[in-house]
Amino acid sequence: MTGNTQILRILIQHPRLDAAAAPAFRDEMTGTFANRPERVLIDLGQVEFIDSTGLGVLVSLMKQMGPGGRIAVVGANAAVRRLFQITRLDTLFVICDTEEQADAILG
Amino acid sequence: MQTFQSSPVRYHLEVLVVDDDDLMSDVLTVHLEALGCNVACAASAEEALALLARKPVDLLVTDWQMPGMDGIELVRHVRAGRSEDSYLHVVMMTARNDEVVIRRAMEAGVDDFFFKPFEQVQLELAVQSAQRNRLLHRRLQRRNSLLEVAHRRTREALDRVRADLDAATALHARLLPAEGLVGALNFRHLYRPAAMLGGDSIGVSPLREGGALFFLIDVRGHGVPAALDSFHLHHRIKQLRPKSPDDLVLSLESINREILDRGDDSYATIACGIVRPEREECWMVCAGHPRPLIAVGNEVLTPEVEYGMAVGWFDNASWKPTRFAFPPGARLVLYSDGVTECSNSAGEQFGVERLVRTLASNAGKRIRDFVGALELGLLARRSSAGFEDDISLLVIENKILEIQSA
Numbered sequence: 005m006t007g008n009t010q011i012l013r014i015l016i017q018h019p020r021l022d023a024a025a026a027p028a029f030r031d032e033m034t035g036t037f038a039n040r041p042e043r044v045l046i047d048l049g050q051v052e053f054i055d056s057t058g059l060g061v062l063v064s065l066m067k068q069m070g071p072g073g074r075i076a077v078v079g080a081n082a083a084v085r086r087l088f089q090i091t092r093l094d095t096l097f098v099i100c101d102t103e104e105q106a107d108a109i110l111g
Numbered sequence: 112m113q114t115f116q117s118s119p120v121r122y123h124l125e126v127l128v129v130d131d132d133d134l135m136s137d138v139l140t141v142h143l144e145a146l147g148c149n150v151a152c153a154a155s156a157e158e159a160l161a162l163l164a165r166k167p168v169d170l171l172v173t174d175w176q177m178p179g180m181d182g183i184e185l186v187r188h189v190r191a192g193r194s195e196d197s198y199l200h201v202v203m204m205t206a207r208n209d210e211v212v213i214r215r216a217m218e219a220g221v222d223d224f225f226f227k228p229f230e231q232v233q234l235e236l237a238v239q240s241a242q243r244n245r246l247l248h249r250r251l252q253r254r255n256s257l258l259e260v261a262h263r264r265t266r267e268a269l270d271r272v273r274a275d276l277d278a279a280t281a282l283h284a285r286l287l288p289a290e291g292l293v294g295a296l297n298f299r300h301l302y303r304p305a306a307m308l309g310g311d312s313i314g315v316s317p318l319r320e321g322g323a324l325f326f327l328i329d330v331r332g333h334g335v336p337a338a339l340d341s342f343h344l345h346h347r348i349k350q351l352r353p354k355s356p357d358d359l360v361l362s363l364e365s366i367n368r369e370i371l372d373r374g375d376d377s378y379a380t381i382a383c384g385i386v387r388p389e390r391e392e393c394w395m396v397c398a399g400h401p402r403p404l405i406a407v408g409n410e411v412l413t414p415e416v417e418y419g420m421a422v423g424w425f426d427n428a429s430w431k432p433t434r435f436a437f438p439p440g441a442r443l444v445l446y447s448d449g450v451t452e453c454s455n456s457a458g459e460q461f462g463v464e465r466l467v468r469t470l471a472s473n474a475g476k477r478i479r480d481f482v483g484a485l486e487l488g489l490l491a492r493r494s495s496a497g498f499e500d501d502i503s504l505l506v507i508e509n510k511i512l513e514i515q516s517a
Contacts, residue, residue: 023332056332057331060378089418090400090418091420092418
């Protein structure tokens with residue numbers, strides 16, 4: 005809990021969020037997103053690479069969020085940041101440098 | 112020899128008794144028949160070989176010492192002439208319990224021995240053992256033949272799937288643009304799918320107004336589903352046939368809605384544009400796709416094409432075309448992330464920098480030389496399992512000056 009807003013924190017432990025890992029990650033998240041959370045913080049600190057399938061799962065999670073939902077990302081490496089920039093997902097996911105910054109934005 | 116009680120027989124073994132002593136053959140025949148066997152007799156090894164060539168035999172009972180070919184030689188001949196799959200239980204009769212002889216007989220292929228004078232129980236044991244082995248052998252044969260049928264059917268199914276994939280691959284390849292000069296533009300592409308079928312597609316369509324529409328599609332995922340999607344999107348763009356920068360946006364909006372209406376998770380990144388060599392300009396939209404590169408002489412630049420969302424994600428997505436100069440002699444390069452993310456065994460990616468260097472170092476050469484050099488560089492990184500991602504690249508060269516001077 006931060007302030008009055010509950011933030012759902014997700015640590016992605018797949019170093020490669022690709023076609024091989026994405027189905028398992030999607031299954032892990034199905035239950036977590038069932039309640040249509042409004043504030044989500046995704047920690048990509050352990051993720052080295054995201055391919056098109058992995059990115060698709062992140063987008064589908066975003067679509068499952070409640071109305072007015074916000075999603076922030078921390079720990080994205082340069083390649084992942086570039087991917088968010090190219091696909092303009094940086095306009096929908098708030099890319100943060102630190103967890104404190106993300107908490108402040110989501111709170 | 113003791114009196115003897117017949118034990119229940121499930122299968123009538125075909126037995127061949129080989130002995131030059133008629134009396135011995137007769138005694139064995141009586142006992143074996145009482146055990147439910149069908150018995151044939153041969154008075155010599157030569158006669159036995161002739162019989163074995165004519166009829167199936169499950170159990171061969173042969174004397175060791177006989178005039179002419181002896182028992183061991185007979186067994187050696189029999190074993191050499193039969194396939195490993197055919198079943199034959201061989202018992203040798205001998206009066207000598209001599210280890211050297213027994214070893215020689217074993218090496219020749221004898222399974223068991225009757226030591227003379229033999230007892231009834233030896234005979235029963237041999238018949239029972241031969242029966243059990245024969246039964247197991249038949250079961251195994253039946254199972255093998257079932258497996259063979261199953262394997263053949265699987266193979267046939269696989270062959271059909273392969274043929275379908277081959278046909279689909281050929282169809283997909285036919286979508287690739289023509290190479291060489293089209294109007295004032297020179298085209299060349301590189302297309303190497305990760306699997307037989309790729310989710311990438313490259314298209315070029317000359318416009319009546321001059322210049323050409325071009326696009327590179329990268330559908331999420333790989334394999335057949337992605338290929339079907341890219342096949343569809345390729346045709347859809349050509350059908351919509353955008354002729355102006357604004358048309359490009361309208362086409363992407365249509366496709367975006369169409370993918371969203373399907374309600375699945377598919378999406379695609381598309382780089383598309385309209386090139387007008389006589390106006391020395393190019394208009395492009397990058398929908399979730401990497402920006403192109405442009406080479407003028409040996410200087411390579413990245414036009415600041417505005418990034419937009421991938422198509423199929425959000426219904427409120429919007430795109431904006433960007434104009435950039437495309438002077439005579441300039442080369443425009445569109446590529447999928449499969450090119451720059453192509454990794455070697457150490458995990459090091461090909462990268463944009465290497466692509467830029469390859470483009471710059473081939474400035475004075477033909478565009479086919481650039482594509483050839485690039486392909487070699489990428490192939491050197493390919494693992495035995497093939498490329499990880501589909502590789503596609505399109506090069507367009509402005510040849511307006513050559514055309515005008517000709």
